[in-house]
Amino acid sequence: MNRQNKTASEDKRKKNNMIIPLVFVFVFMTVMVVYVSSLMYKVAVSNSYAVMEDRIMTVSSMIDNHLNTAENVLHVAGDSVHHMLVSGTTSARIHEFLVNETTNVSEQFDENYTGLYGYIMGKYIDGLNWVPPEDYDPKSRDWFIVAKKAAGEVAFSPLYVDAQTGNMIISACRMLPDKQSVIALDVQLRGIQSMMKELKVNGKGYGFVIDSDGLIIANEDETKIGTNISETEGGKELLATIREVDSGSFSYKIGKEKSTIHVNSVGSDWYVVMVVSDRELYSEVWSQRIVIIIICVLIFSMISAVYYAGYNNEKKYTTRMEEMKLEEQKSEYDRKVLELEKDAANASNKAKSDFLANMSHEIRTPLNGILGMDEMIIRESRESRIKQYALEIKSAGNTLLSIINDILDMSKIESGNFEIVPIDYEVSSVLNDVLNMTRPRAGKKGLEYVFQVSPDIPSTLNGDEIRIRQVILNIINNAIKYTQEGSVSVVIAAREIESGNFVDLVISVSDTGMGIREEDKDKLFKSFQRLDEKKNRNIEGTGLGLHITHSLLDMMGGRIDIESEYGKGSTFTITVPQQVINKEPIGDFSKAVKNYLDNIGTDEVALYAPEAEVLVVDDNAMNLEVIEGLLADTRMKLELVQSGEECIERASKKKYDCILLDQMMPGMSGEETLIKMKEMDILKGTPVIALTADAIIGAKESYIQKGFTDYISKPVKYALLEQALKDYLPKGKQIVRDKEEGMPVILIWGEDSDKLKAEKEKLTTVYKCVCAVGDKARDKYLEKHEVQAVMHVV
Numbered sequence: 001m002n003r004q005n006k007t008a009s010e011d012k013r014k015k016n017n018m019i020i021p022l023v024f025v026f027v028f029m030t031v032m033v034v035y036v037s038s039l040m041y042k043v044a045v046s047n048s049y050a051v052m053e054d055r056i057m058t059v060s061s062m063i064d065n066h067l068n069t070a071e072n073v074l075h076v077a078g079d080s081v082h083h084m085l086v087s088g089t090t091s092a093r094i095h096e097f098l099v100n101e102t103t104n105v106s107e108q109f110d111e112n113y114t115g116l117y118g119y120i121m122g123k124y125i126d127g128l129n130w131v132p133p134e135d136y137d138p139k140s141r142d143w144f145i146v147a148k149k150a151a152g153e154v155a156f157s158p159l160y161v162d163a164q165t166g167n168m169i170i171s172a173c174r175m176l177p178d179k180q181s182v183i184a185l186d187v188q189l190r191g192i193q194s195m196m197k198e199l200k201v202n203g204k205g206y207g208f209v210i211d212s213d214g215l216i217i218a219n220e221d222e223t224k225i226g227t228n229i230s231e232t233e234g235g236k237e238l239l240a241t242i243r244e245v246d247s248g249s250f251s252y253k254i255g256k257e258k259s260t261i262h263v264n265s266v267g268s269d270w271y272v273v274m275v276v277s278d279r280e281l282y283s284e285v286w287s288q289r290i291v292i293i294i295i296c297v298l299i300f301s302m303i304s305a306v307y308y309a310g311y312n313n314e315k316k317y318t319t320r321m322e323e324m325k326l327e328e329q330k331s332e333y334d335r336k337v338l339e340l341e342k343d344a345a346n347a348s349n350k351a352k353s354d355f356l357a358n359m360s361h362e363i364r365t366p367l368n369g370i371l372g373m374d375e376m377i378i379r380e381s382r383e384s385r386i387k388q389y390a391l392e393i394k395s396a397g398n399t400l401l402s403i404i405n406d407i408l409d410m411s412k413i414e415s416g417n418f419e420i421v422p423i424d425y426e427v428s429s430v431l432n433d434v435l436n437m438t439r440p441r442a443g444k445k446g447l448e449y450v451f452q453v454s455p456d457i458p459s460t461l462n463g464d465e466i467r468i469r470q471v472i473l474n475i476i477n478n479a480i481k482y483t484q485e486g487s488v489s490v491v492i493a494a495r496e497i498e499s500g501n502f503v504d505l506v507i508s509v510s511d512t513g514m515g516i517r518e519e520d521k522d523k524l525f526k527s528f529q530r531l532d533e534k535k536n537r538n539i540e541g542t543g544l545g546l547h548i549t550h551s552l553l554d555m556m557g558g559r560i561d562i563e564s565e566y567g568k569g570s571t572f573t574i575t576v577p578q579q580v581i582n583k584e585p586i587g588d589f590s591k592a593v594k595n596y597l598d599n600i601g602t603d604e605v606a607l608y609a610p611e612a613e614v615l616v617v618d619d620n621a622m623n624l625e626v627i628e629g630l631l632a633d634t635r636m637k638l639e640l641v642q643s644g645e646e647c648i649e650r651a652s653k654k655k656y657d658c659i660l661l662d663q664m665m666p667g668m669s670g671e672e673t674l675i676k677m678k679e680m681d682i683l684k685g686t687p688v689i690a691l692t693a694d695a696i697i698g699a700k701e702s703y704i705q706k707g708f709t710d711y712i713s714k715p716v717k718y719a720l721l722e723q724a725l726k727d728y729l730p731k732g733k734q735i736v737r738d739k740e741e742g743m744p745v746i747l748i749w750g751e752d753s754d755k756l757k758a759e760k761e762k763l764t765t766v767y768k769c770v771c772a773v774g775d776k777a778r779d780k781y782l783e784k785h786e787v788q789a790v791m792h793v794v
């Protein structure tokens, strides 16, 4: 609600922001238009007034000129006639003079002045030789009357029709000094008439010349010449105004139209008048004003449009911002929800992982005990039936162990906590392990087993060694498991990948087993999916192996392909890219195979280290017993303790050659114990090997990270334990049986020959034992023979 109000008032503010400047612009432009157009009007008016005045003055002076010329001609001719009269010249001479002058004047002034004539010496004389009619009385003519009135000054007669030409003319006339004679000159009005077209402003308006009685002397419209304006509508008033103004301008309504009239008096009683209607005069100003208004409206519209677009954009922008804010808030909310969900999922995953780790430990610890003890029964029992039972227990125990491992792997994969840990590894070592772990099984089932390794595989690769081994083992074990007769062939090769320093490791496993139906192929990689349940009822399996294999390959960027014919056999092919570390090819692998075959079946003690001192720490007494039993034949000096505290105490007093330290112990854990020992700096380079039941993924790396030298997974397998001790015990303290060099020789000496015999019996399978009773016999033997170890039995 509050938000909405805020948005509405914000909107209003923005609208105002747009409207207020627009109103200002509008007012400013209107004022500007009014001001500019009134200015233009004024300029136009004064311009046209000036033009009209100019025109009218020009025409007036031209008319003045026209009349003055007539006046001058008349003065000159009059004076000449007067002289002739005074000097007694005859009327015939005067006639001749007038004829000559008439010709001169009309030639000189372009026929504007057409003929001198007069009443001289009591008779009418005409320079044009016009013969008047009988009844013609010069004294009654206007020119005679006007001249007489003017008494010697030049005067002009009113307008009249020329008896000879029929043109409208006036006459300039003058009474001679004898006060009887009058001389006159006809003045044509054509010249004045032609001036009328000058009385225009830019082609607008018209002009005319009238005398003081309103008689039109000249007009653009020639037909009006000789008419009187006072006879037209409103003409009297106009004439009165013209006479009143005399020279100047005034506004006047002619008909319905308002006009501006300029008037100027010329001569004694003429007026030059010029009329322009205001509509005509200001039409241009109006059109200019309209253009300005249009331009202003356009500019205003453009400004408004720009403002409006700006306002709209701003509005859109604000709306978008609002939306974005909302989106942001929403995504923030989603993110938080996701985070919470993730936290919850993580917590539940962690709980699951913890549960699995615990379960793993809880199951493995007793299993460790069972298998360890079982191992001892297998070794020590002389009774074959018991040994057989123990072997059965071993096999079932191992199966149980692998199932636990599979379940652990799968839950890790599904919770997304599975990590691929690449390290540099020797290919031959992995393949050797694979061969060692698969050949006996195939052999036991009477299957032909082919293991073919291409010699050009690079010897060192980088990848997750453990997982590579796991997926290869899985498909080979399956092939052996699901094949009752015939063969299993494994072909291993490396294919170069063009880009970079990588190869595709390709492992192809073919069997002549039961095969897989086409329609079942899709089910293969689903968890807990087993095919052909009826047939497979007696074959152990959980249906997890291929699911795990597929997931692991996915994570390593590899893939698995299957070709199979139901009832005939299958080929599983794994392709997985691995980085090449050492290009050197592994060479002939058959040699390794041969070595392996030579060793086959010997699961005997191969390490003898009576001088080695090893501390074993485990809270579980049975586990301690198992390790003690497993290592008994090595004759190591074992010290067994059941807690971290005891371990620290012992280690601080003595330097051991190796410490085997259990992880999960009540009180101080293995890790805490190690940290404490490192803090106390009592280890001095003693290797510490973790014993752990939670053999979950990445365990080895994480133990090494924590500072352990290595780790051994429980249940402890003797071979692994022995290998670890071989690796970490000082070389000088171990005697290793070597096939090539034959059995190591051990000299057993003491005083009690029975004890010596019993000891020899225990060791003869592994070592060549020589007994010496008493120290003299011992020294004598040693003088002549080389032995690998001397053992004192008390």
Ligand code: ADP
Pocket (backbone or CB within 6 Å): 478, 479, 480, 482, 511, 513, 514, 515, 516, 524, 529, 530, 531, 532, 536, 540, 541, 542, 543, 544, 545, 546, 547, 570
């Ligand atoms: P299991 O633990 O049952 O072996 P896997 O996931 O490894 O589980 O295999 C799933 C199923 O695929 C098996 O139950 C079996 O039916 C079938 N299968 C696997 N490998 C082969 C093979 N080489 N020949 C025939 N069937 C096979």
